[in-house]
Amino acid sequence: MKNSVESRAPVINTFLSLLAFMWLFPFLFVVFNSLKSGQEYNLGNFWDLPTTFSIVENYEYLATKIDLLSGFMNSLVYGLVAAFLAIAFSVLAAYAISTLNIRGRLFWFLLIYSGTIFPFQMYLIPTFRFYSFTGIYDTKFGLIIFYIAICMPFCLFVLRNFFYTLPKELVEAAKMDGAKDLTILRKIYVPMAKAPIAALFLFQFTWVWNDLLFGMTLSKSEETRPIMASLSMLGGAGNNIPAVLLAAFIASIPTLVIFMVLSKSFEKGFIISTK
Amino acid sequence: MSLTNEISNEPNNKGVQKKPISHSKSRKNRKIEWTPYLYLLPAVTLSLLFFIFSIVFTFFISFTKWDGVNDIQFVGFENYIEMFNDPNFLIACLNTVIWVLGGLIIPVLIPLILAIAITKSRFGSAFKNIFYLPNALSPTIAGIIMTVLLSLYGLPQVMGMLGLDSLQTNWLNIPYVNTLIMVASGAWQGIGINLILFIVGLNNIPTEPIEAAKLDGASGLTLYTKLILPLLKPTTLIVLLMSLVNSFKTFDVIWVMTGGGPYRTSETLAVTMYKEAFVNNELGYGSAVAIFLSIITLAISWFFLKDTFKGEE
Amino acid sequence: MKKILLGSIITSLLVLFTACSGENEKSSGSGNETVDFFSDKVDDEAAYSEISELINEDIGVELNFVGYSDTTAFQTAVQQSLGQENSPGMFTWWSGYRMEDIAKSGNIEDLTSEWEEYYIPAGVNPDLAEAFKVDGKIYGAPATVLYNGIYYNQEIFEKYNLEVPKTFDEFLALCETLKSEDITPIGMQDAGWASFLWFQQLIAAYNPELYTSLVNGEISYQDEQVVEVMEIWQSMLDNGYFAEPVDHMTRAKQFSNGDVAMTYESTRFTKNLEEDFGLEAEKDYSRFILPSMESSQKPVIFYETSPIAISSASSEKDNAIKILREYYGEEQQQAYADQMGIGFLEGVELGNETNQNITEKANSDDHLSMIRYYEATPATIVDAATTSLWEFVYDPSTSSIENTLKTIQAESEKAFSN
Known part of the structure; x- marks a missing residue:
């Protein structure tokens, strides 16, 4: 689809540039203001350019207030493992629901999908009780399985719809050659689903990385708490906003790195051959 | 190859392509095969443990009066009756409808147009990065940024400097206008996911039917409306439904920006649920709202999904 | 892609391993006895770590501040753990109906005698107890007064x-x-x-x-x-x-x-x-x-005053009671005032004249509080x-x-x- 550089290209690029500016605008606003010192920001006009360059100062303020490293490794592990396993489980389930011979496809789908329609806050009390009861409260294992579960519905939805569109001739041909279901999934479906899987990995990692509510409720010790919990210790109402923003940028680095790494996978369209 | 023939290959076609497989299988094997169910096992186990357990728990609580610590009192349908008689509930429903409508237009239509434009632009990947950027931020931080930007010293002050004095007020205090502003700022952070789904979807559309259609002389708008958009339908369905579900559940943005105010005018069902359950400690009532919300969302999801499952049984 | 997948598998195994071994570490403990203190006022962390040091010097018990920036998370963690051994020894709470709810459940300690024997002699204004009274018994000790x-x-x-x-x-x-x-x-x-x-x-x-x-x-x-x-x-x-x-x-x-x-x-x-x-x-x-x-x-x-309550079922209960007896010591309250600029006991230097004035006024007879x-x-x-x-x-x-x-x-x- 990229080959057609049409005569309308300038129009499209102008349109995109305008919208892109709108999207970047809050960032520019934030970047300018996060260069200011806490008091300069608070007292001055938000629309004045910074007169100081206070990144170091702000960073030092952060260092005295919170430990950004604590939670960083935890969240990295939670994000990578939960995203990976949630996708793995969803691939299996999506394959079964879209292709294999099972009864009640819609039922099974809705059973797993129900996780996404139920308001998140309502999970807190039953899950907390369940965790306390089984002793997995405040453990890494506990957080990981919760994150796997909560990430599954969306993955299942995307993968099921994707598998569903794949031409079934491929499967039939493979079956003729005597391939087993699992082999077909591994050799044909998963490689074809590379782009959606990459996108899902990004989304789910980001979701887990940014989660505060569950991470904070289901853990209490520093060894278990995720990064957003330590970040949020910067305080409530009264704040040094530039420092908070700086912390937010530092904390967003892993999600941005994963985005950059996976970004190419979204563009490479998989050419489906029906021959 | 004619255009119409190709379109009939599109997935939402009452499972025409599916049948052969299930047919041949069921004919080969009359008794129920259990191995396919093993594929569902991990996902279903976790769903039962977390989702179904929580939903059943909440369903039970919705028929009781409970403050979270003391004994649970069974009250029958009282919470539901109270809910439907509460004038604020109606306002919350109305606001939820606004969010859902806004959620259909902004987070679905804009990413779709953007995705098409981006796949056509030479600088596509740069633009994609820009639009995805806010998504990397945590919702809390995005909330802070938006609050600052919309505060009296943010954009309203710029309006004042431009001489538009009447706009130099706290926008978030104006009933219903604040809801629209919140829908928009929610979109600022939220469209990244939908955009990427659309890009992935567009890039995964088989090229052959399009080339064929082009040879047949189709171009521009016709190409899109007649061919590409129908082929994109599986992706559109995901984006549409997830936007709907998320609009129904919208809570964070509102809680951070207006807290449902002023005087509860921007409250949605999810905010009502939260306030009752966690602020007023009326977990029974809060659960009733949660169940009501979930049933509606489930019904809508079922309505959208049932067709794509037809003929598969 | 492959690298990430491979990396994920390796880390997932590592985590399961460390998660399990992490459990053992915790149970063996670090020697000193600690009491978990759940609080939704995350700004207080620095103040309480100083107070913990002071109290630890005196009675050999440490206060482990666990901050919750999210009210829902805090409330759930406290309310749903009450009645269990692993509930936090101490936690901050709200006066009013929320106090009533948890007091009536019988899950928090009645501190009436502690007030008479320790808090009032240490200089805490007895009127403050009004905010924490449920059915005539006092269930909280003031964390601070605003x-x-x-x-x-x-x-x-x-x-x-x-x-x-x-x-x-x-x-x-x-x-x-x-x-x-x-x-x-x-x-x-x-x-x-x-x-x-x-x-x-x-x-x-x-x-x-x-x-x-x-x-x-x-x-x-x-x-x-x-x-x-x-x-x-x-x-x-x-x-x-x-x-x-x-x-x-x-x-x-x-x-x-x-x-x-x-x-x-x-x-x-x-x-x-x-x-x-x-x-x-x-x-x-x-x-x-x-x-x-x-x-x-x-x-x-x-x-306004927010109470500190003690969970009856907690294994840390006895140490928590000991900590609260120390909490109103002059040094401890001074440490809080030095960090936060607020306080409510007479004799504590707030380091902020404006706050000092109002605190004195509130304790005087010219004003009603x-x-x-x-x-x-x-x-x-x-x-x-x-x-x-x-x-x-x-x-x-x-x-x-x-x-x-x-x-x-x-x-x-x-x-x-x-």
């Missing part, structure tokens, strides 16, 4: 030769002068609950007894005295004495750069003004108490009142006074009938 008052920008007051008002009429005249100088007199916070602040203060300025009877359901909200107070408030709103309600940080900015001259806030606000805005107490800002409308009446200082509206009256009334008072603030009129008071009265009747 006093409310009207902050004013001294630079503006000096510029226009204004003086701190001694009567209510002087206060109104002051607002009028500011208005005529194009300065909005009073900044307002737009939080959903914040509408009760001026309501309580104006009612108490009219007549402190009216406030007490109102929150106890002994007088109707539709009583003509209440209507009169609302009319005074209405005229203040109509005269433009109040700024448009804005978020907390915006209001702090308005106050600091002189866009508004005054604002109603608690003693916690000073830390905000000093650290984030670089203002100095008694130089850039100060505070006064709203004068009473009748000169024969004492002005009222409203306070009262529990603020939010904790003083049942929650369902507060909920209805804060919502409908906002409706009045945004649209002050005779009919909205009528509607607002009618709504609150209806809730009040419901709450006090059972």
Whole structure:
């Protein structure tokens, strides 16, 4: 689809540039203001350019207030493992629901999908009780399985719809050659689903990385708490906003790195051959 | 190859392509095969443990009066009756409808147009990065940024400097206008996911039917409306439904920006649920709202999904 | 892609391994006994780590501060763990109906005898116990006390030769002068609950007894005295004495750069003004108490106090009780004051003159101190009142006074009938 550089290209690029500016605008606003010192920001006009360059100062303020490293490794592990396993489980389930011979496809789908329609806050009390009861409260294992579960519905939805569109001739041909279901999934479906899987990995990692509510409720010790919990210790109402923003940028680095790494996978369209 | 023939290959076609497989299988094997169910096992186990357990728990609580610590009192349908008689509930429903409508237009239509434009632009990947950027931020931080930007010293002050004095007020205090502003700022952070789904979807559309259609002389708008958009339908369905579900559940943005105010005018069902359950400690009532919300969302999801499952049984 | 997948598998195995071994580490403990202290006031962390050191020197027990920036997470973690051995030894809570809920469940310690034997002798004002009483027993110890008052920008007051008002009429005249100088007199916070602040203060300025009877359901909200107070408030709103309600940080900015001259806030606000805005107490800002409308009446200082409660079932209970006995020691309270600039025991140097003044006033006989509206009256009334008072603030009129008071009265009747 990229080959057609049409005569309308300038129009499209102008349109995109305008919208892109709108999207970047809050960032520019934030970047300018996060260069200011806490008091300069608070007292001055938000629309004045910074007169100081206070990144170091702000960073030092952060260092005295919170430990950004604590939670960083935890969240990295939670994000990578939960995203990976949630996708793995969803691939299996999506394959079964879209292709294999099972009864009640819609039922099974809705059973797993129900996780996404139920308001998140309502999970807190039953899950907390369940965790306390089984002793997995405040453990890494506990957080990981919760994150796997909560990430599954969306993955299942995307993968099921994707598998569903794949031409079934491929499967039939493979079956003729005597391939087993699992082999077909591994050799044909998963490689074809590379782009959606990459996108899902990004989304789910980001979701887990940014989660505060569950991470904070289901853990209490520093060894278990995720990064957003330590970040949020910067305080409530009264704040040094530039420092908070700086912390937010530092904390967003892993999600941005994963985005950059996976970004190419979204563009490479998989050419489906029906021959 | 004619255009119409190709379109009939599109997935939402009452499972025409599916049948052969299930047919041949069921004919080969009359008794129920259990191995396919093993594929569902991990996902279903976790769903039962977390989702179904929580939903059943909440369903039970919705028929009781409970403050979270003391004994649970069974009250029958009282919470539901109270809910439907509460004038604020109606306002919350109305606001939820606004969010859902806004959620259909902004987070679905804009990413779709953007995705098409981006796949056509030479600088596509740069633009994609820009639009995805806010998504990397945590919702809390995005909330802070938006609050600052919309505060009296943010954009309203710029309006004042431009001489538009009447706009130099706290926008978030104006009933219903604040809801629209919140829908928009929610979109600022939220469209990244939908955009990427659309890009992935567009890039995964088989090229052959399009080339064929082009040879047949189709171009521009016709190409899109007649061919590409129908082929994109599986992706559109995901984006549409997830936007709907998320609009129904919208809570964070509102809680951070207006807290449902002023005087509860921007409250949605999810905010009502939260306030009752966690602020007023009326977990029974809060659960009733949660169940009501979930049933509606489930019904809508079922309505959208049932067709794509037809003929598969 | 492959690298990431491979990496994920390896890390997942590593995690399961470390997660399991992590458990063992915890149970073996670090030698010292610790008590978990769950708190939703994350700003307090530094203060409590100092207090922990001091207490540890004395009795060999450490206080482990566990902060919750999210109220829901905090509430769930506390409420749902009560009654279990692994519940936190100590936790901060709210006075009022939430205190009542957990006290009635029998899951928190009755501290009545602790008050008599330890807290009162250490200098804690016995009146504070009122906020934590359920059925005559005291279930909490004050974490700290916050006093409310009207902050004013001294630079503006000096510029226009204004003086701190001694009567209510002087206060109104002051607002009028500011208005005529194009300065909005009073900044307002737009939080959903914040509408009760001026309501309580104006009612108490009219007549402190009216406030007490109102929150106890002994007088109707539709009583003509209440209507009169609302009319005074209405005229203040109509005269433009109040700024448009804005978020907390915006209001702090308005106050600091002189866009508004005054604002109603608690003693916690000073830390905000000093650290984030670089203002100095008694130089850039100060505070006064709203004068009473009748000169024969004492002005009222409203306070809020959040309790520390002890979980009965917790394995750390005994140590938690020991810690609370130490908590009101002079050094410990001084450590808190040094960090936060607030305190409530006599003899503690707050290091902030403005806060020191109000704390002394509150402990003196010239002023009355009262529990603020939010904790003083049942929650369902507060909920209805804060919502409908906002409706009045945004649209002050005779009919909205009528509607607002009618709504609150209806809730009040419901709450006090059972």
